[in-house]
Amino acid sequence: MTNWRIDEDALESIVIGAGILGTGGGGNPYIGKLSARKLLREGHSIEVISLENVRDDWHLCTAGGMGAPMIAFEKVPRGTETSDAVRLLEAQVGHRIDAILPAEVGGVNSIEPMIIAARLGIPMVDADGMGRAFPTLPMITYLIYGVSPFPCTVADEKGNAAVFPTGVDSYWLERLSRSTAVQMGGFVGCAVAHMSGIDAKRTAIGGTLSWARRLGDRVRRARGTRDEDVLDAILAASGGHTLFQGKIVDVERRNADGFTRGQLLLEGADEDAGSKMKISFQNEYLVAWRDGKVVATVPDLICMVNREDGEPITVERLRYGYRVAIIGVPCSDLLRTPTALKVVGPPAFGYDLPFEPMERVQ
């Protein structure tokens, strides 16, 4: 695999791809897109290196925004939060970071590594630690497979920073760093999982950035030329298949405990006429039932797009009447091991269900 650079065109595509792979969550990458575009227009370059080209003796870490992405829509970042966190991590480990590893390919944190790469002049790796979007730190494959979460650094736009030099585990780190994020104003930069090139190749999911790009490219081409159905384009580029096509006929949300939890009901159209699908969601779409039978569960990806233009539909935008396609995409094998399923399987999200790979259920 050769290395490549992200230009404005690739950025547009990645935003679309990352939206679809965000499985309904991950935050809206609009502000991140404008931030990255500004850096490109100022002459910064964003170099992408494939996972196999990472050298064994390199020092790497992951970094991204932590907190509520909605905050960044009002308090637009300074732009240095994540690169400051990386600099601070370098000071802690006493070594320069050679390349940045994205934490997730879905949502806002697919863009943040570009900003770090542009600012620090280091490459970002065409890989990530989720192959989708997840809500918490312990769900990153680097940490699942034994990379130490410590030290972890966070930095805000005001000049505040915090270091978590050591701790019990990633769950404790998640709680402590998240409350620090709130005190710092709700959305901060975070760097974590310092590791060697060997560990990166062992624990990262490779090729996901170029995957998001191909997906976005194909969707844009289908929209522009109309010589391919946008759903076929998504299926071909995502490697998924259609779980259901239909119309949202009911959305039920419960807010009481402070989480957006809920479920939605779809009535089938075309080849799914006469069938129903139920999807349960928290921040992301987590479990899909077709006519009462489970057809896909987390960590496999349950993506929802507008049937006509392939625009991803996030949990916040759900409402009656949308014509949608539900696309199931098998998750990375790294998320399907017993070790990973303890952290990202259905029971981790409160569902008393075993994980069945979606291609086996079909």
Add this chain to the structure above:
Amino acid sequence: MRIGIDVGGTNTDAVLMNGSALLAKLKTSTTPDVMSGIVTAIQSLLSSSGVDRAALTAVMIGTTHFTNAVIERRRLASTAILRLGLPATQAVDPFDDWPEDLRASIGGRWRLAHGGNEFDGRELSALDPTEIARIVREFVASGVQSLAVAAVFSPVAPAMEKRAAQVIAQEAPQLAITLSHEIGGLGLIERENATAINAALRPLAAATVMSFRRSLAELGIKAPLYLTQNDGTLLMADAAERYPVLTFASGPTNSMRGAAFLSELSDALVLDVGGTTSDIGALVKGFPRTSAVAATFGDVRTNFRMPDLISFGLGGGSIVRGEQPTVGPDSVGYAITERALVFGGDVLTATDLAVAGGRAQVGNAALVAGVDRALAQRGLAAMRVMTEVALDRIKLARHPEPLIVVGGGSILVDDELAGASRIVRPKHFEVANAVGAAIAQVSGELDQIEPLSDGREQILERARRAAIERAVANGALVESVRIVEIEDAPVPYMEDRMLRVRVKAVGDLAAASVASSSTRTT
């Protein structure tokens, strides 16, 4: 006694109403200078009804004037953005995502300064009056006439923007100042964009409102003047001079509000059929359901909550082609009275099919005698399918809902449609938009993030009370105010549970002398 006027691109519609009774109505062509069409309309309403102009209590105007100025990039002021949020917000520049020609037509100058708040109201950084004064001098020296001020989290904590306005006014009293918390809710870039558009429209707004006032004075009308906003509520004239952007896209809203009033239905679907396109939307408690998607004006992203509409290419003038007929999307438009077959023209239009198929009686039915009946029926069926698809897409629930049909082209619509429990064709359907203007009310809004630890019920109750107070401050009759929208959602991915609350209260216009427009808060 009120006069409601809706100035559209093609037609100016006007009605005279006494309470809920419609005394006179008029449909006339929009004149290039707008004003003379309005004057003619008012004169004709008064003379045909015999009503004394002294009996008028209000004149309400819905206009596309300001929207058009932005779309055509003309008569816009030299405008700058002052954003208060340093050291945050540097990742995205003001005006970043604007079309280049619009940005160029208003100068597009901007500076960032310290100030702003955190989500919970804490200070993000301290306001620096010296810094602001220096920037203002720089703006003035480069010819800036109008200034948009946007501080981080100002919808939650407006004090910082107000203090900045004092500093600016002291330094440059001639500058028009628009504060972002008076324009929109959370979402800095979108709110800042809307504030800058508003700032650019300030001189035009002042001139337009002045000429509206002069025209009314020349007609001997002393009743106060209001402009309608995109949410179907009113802005007093002097508020419209300061907040012209709030009048954007009030046309479709007026039409839906008018439909609700004329049909006495508050929860229903509304189909407005024009000459070229149809709009379908949903009424919830008498107001249009708003869209969740960011609205764009002149290709600029804003965070206005616009009516959730689906437009499709079916209108009275839609051109019909083929043996398995296609209808539209192109149309003969306003030339329908010359070019449609029933009016002696040579173009087969949707209206001709409706006449040939026996659904409507307009023009000369003999002129469509040559149209094949089976073809007419196939065409009408195609039109029904277009309407039913749009209807199903806009619906909020699975069960059939009543459909109110308004607008000049409503004769095209079947008496039975899948998804509609019944078709309601109210009297005066052709001037529903002017009726919507005449019955417009006054609102107060709130958009805030609060810690859930205060208890959801208490937060909602506080928000309701604040919205009601704002509606009253904007001129609503206190006993008539009610909550029409309340929405709360936890802020996703936030550990210390925070709740975002949006509330809107609406009430009837109080007697004119009581109304004060000095505070308009969103």
